[in-house]
Amino acid sequence: MSPLTFLIKPASGSCNMRCKYCFYADETALRSVKSFGMMQIKTAEALIKLGLENADISCTFAFQGGEPTLSGTEFYRSFVQLVKLHNTRGLTVNYSIQTNAVLIDEEWAKFLAENKFLVGVSLDGPAEIHNPNRVLTDGSGSYNHVMKTVNLLKKHRVDFNILTVVTKQTARYTEKIYRFLQKNGMKYQQYIACLDPFAQERGQEKFSLTPKAYGDFLCKLFDLWYTDLKKGQQPYIQYFENLVAMSAGQAPELCGMSGRCAPQYVVEADGGVYPCDFYVMDDYIIGNVNENTLEEINAKCAEIGFIEKSLKPSSRCISCDFRALCRGGCRRDRDFGGGELGLNYFCEAYQKFFAYSYPRIREISTIMARNLGINNHNR
Numbered sequence: 001m002s003p004l005t006f007l008i009k010p011a012s013g014s015c016n017m018r019c020k021y022c023f024y025a026d027e028t029a030l031r032s033v034k035s036f037g038m039m040q041i042k043t044a045e046a047l048i049k050l051g052l053e054n055a056d057i058s059c060t061f062a063f064q065g066g067e068p069t070l071s072g073t074e075f076y077r078s079f080v081q082l083v084k085l086h087n088t089r090g091l092t093v094n095y096s097i098q099t100n101a102v103l104i105d106e107e108w109a110k111f112l113a114e115n116k117f118l119v120g121v122s123l124d125g126p127a128e129i130h131n132p133n134r135v136l137t138d139g140s141g142s143y144n145h146v147m148k149t150v151n152l153l154k155k156h157r158v159d160f161n162i163l164t165v166v167t168k169q170t171a172r173y174t175e176k177i178y179r180f181l182q183k184n185g186m187k188y189q190q191y192i193a194c195l196d197p198f199a200q201e202r203g204q205e206k207f208s209l210t211p212k213a214y215g216d217f218l219c220k221l222f223d224l225w226y227t228d229l230k231k232g233q234q235p236y237i238q239y240f241e242n243l244v245a246m247s248a249g250q251a252p253e254l255c256g257m258s259g260r261c262a263p264q265y266v267v268e269a270d271g272g273v274y275p276c277d278f279y280v281m282d283d284y285i286i287g288n289v290n291e292n293t294l295e296e297i298n299a300k301c302a303e304i305g306f307i308e309k310s311l312k313p314s315s316r317c318i319s320c321d322f323r324a325l326c327r328g329g330c331r332r333d334r335d336f337g338g339g340e341l342g343l344n345y346f347c348e349a350y351q352k353f354f355a356y357s358y359p360r361i362r363e364i365s366t367i368m369a370r371n372l373g374i375n376n377h378n379r
Contacts, residue, residue: 002055002056002057003055003056003057003058003059003060004051004054004055004058004059004060004265005059005060005062005264005265006047006051006059006060006061006062006265006266006267007062007063007064007264007265007266007267007277008039008047008061008062008063008064008068008266008267009039009063009064009065009066009068009266009267009268009269009280010038010039010044010063010068010071010075010269011038011039011065011066011067011068011069011070011071011269012028012035012036012037012038012039012065012066012268012269012270013025013027013028013034013035013065013066014035014037014038014065014066014067014070015065015066015067015070015100016067016070016100016102016103016136016137017067017100017102017134017135017136017137017142018135018136018137018139019100019133019134019135020132020133020135020206020207021133021165021167021194021195021205021207023195023198023278024065024066024277024280026195026197026198027198027278027279027280027281028280030198030281030282031280031281031282032282035066035269036268036269036270036272037269037270038070038071038075038269039071039075039269039270039271041075041078041079041082042290043269043270043271043289043290044075044078044079044082045082045086046271046289046290047267047271047289048061048079048082048083048086049086050289050293050294052083052086052087052088052089052091054294055091056091057091057092058091058092058093058094059091059092059093059094060093060094060095060096061079061083061093061094061095061096062095062096062097062098063076063095063096063097063098064097064098064277065098065099067099067100067102067103068097068098068099069097069099069102069103069104069108070103073107073108073111076111076115077111080095080115094118095115095116095117095118096117096118096119096120097112097117097118097119097120098119098120098122098163099119099120099121099122099149100122100134100142100146101121101122101123101142101145101146101149101150102136102142102145102146102149104149104152104153105152106152108152109149109152109153109155109156109158110156112153112156112158113156113157113158116159117158117159118159118160118161119153119158119159119160119161120160120161120162120163120190121146121149121150121153121160121161121162121163122134122146122163122164122165123146123150123162123163123164123181123186124164124165124167124170124177125164125170125173125176125177125180125181126143126176126177126180127141127143127144129169129170129173129176129177130142130143130146131143132169133165133167133169133207147184150184150186154185160188161186161188161189161190161236161238162181162186162188162189162190163190163192164177164181164189164190164191164192165191165192165194166191166192166193166194166209166214166217167194167207167208167209168194168206168207168208168209168210168213169206169207171209171213171214171216171217172213174216174217174220174221174224175220175224178221178224178225181235182228182235186235187235187236188235188236188238189235189236189237189238190237190238190239191217191221191237191239193209193214193333193346194207194208194209195278195332196208198281198337199336199337202336202345211345211346211347211348211349212348212349214346214349215346215348215349215350215351215352215353216352218349218350218352218353218357219352219353219356219357221237222240222353222356222357222360225237225240226357226360229364238253238254239254239257240361242254242257243257243325243361244361244364244365244368245365245368246324246325246365247324247325247361247362247364247365248365248366248368255330256329256330256331256332256333257327257329258327259313259327259328260307260310260311260327261275261276261306261307261309261310261331262307263275263298263301263307264276264277265297266280267289268280270288271288271289271290271291272285272287272288273285273286273287273288273289273292273297274286275301275304275306275307276306276331276332278330278331278332279306279332283304284304284306286300286301286304286306287300309331309340309341310331310334310341312340312341313327313328314328314334314341314342314343314344316343316347317343320351321354322350322351322354322355322358325354325358325361326344326350326354328344329344329346329347329350330344333345333346
């Protein structure tokens, strides 16, 4: 046994927004059942028991969507109580939730604070950058809702971070986004590259992020972060922090940086389990928490070869100078629908970024390794 993490979709693909780049709306449209409705408490209890019976040391329950707050606070109150009931071995239990932040009110904020949820807030920058893509069902922008929620989370001292989706448009405003988050005291930041629709030729959508634009974005963002780091004023940008840690000989936190798929348990509202948030589709179901043991779920994952398929790197990666840090990137960016995985779509971006930033990453990691007493061996 080991620490376990479950990524749970209690509201399935249901959402109160219509973000133009939503990868999960794309996935659900490709399934035989687009939405499994709201998770029933008996399914939640089956999931909780599965996790707590098989985890060692800790178990993390992370909620995403769709929009997970649509399940309502009563669902989460019941979930937390069931965890307390079944946690007979005294495991450490962690909670997190990724939200568009539209429905968060005083009741929600108090609940999140009381139960020590880590909250991920989706925010793409100031209103003029955020609103064009992140729209409500009536087509209006969601910026004001998000900022109201950020203030509520601060008021109730809820730990939160900001998740910003990098699109072709937002990549043009790197410094504006960075300064905006900095000005508003948003110190914990995660930037993720926008995904194009599954099995569609990349670069066809208005929001499609090109490798060139992404490379430019990463270089500019790193400059801003490094300058502030030298002054001791840098925000925590997860990607950069992981790169520094990797260069100092530590393992990355993020699955997409490890060079291979890791065992994941993504649980849909009906209890169906899938191996990755980017592959919650019919061909990839590996079990159901209402019916299968963890051993059976793991066996099915091995049967479909999901993890094994990610182990073979592209031939160009093997001789790459930056392989130790890049490791080929996320499987989804290597999957072009042809069976075998290919070269990462953003390879050009990473080549540019690592050539540009690597000496400074090494500089920071050397200092970090010295402070921690680590033998810094990565090249």
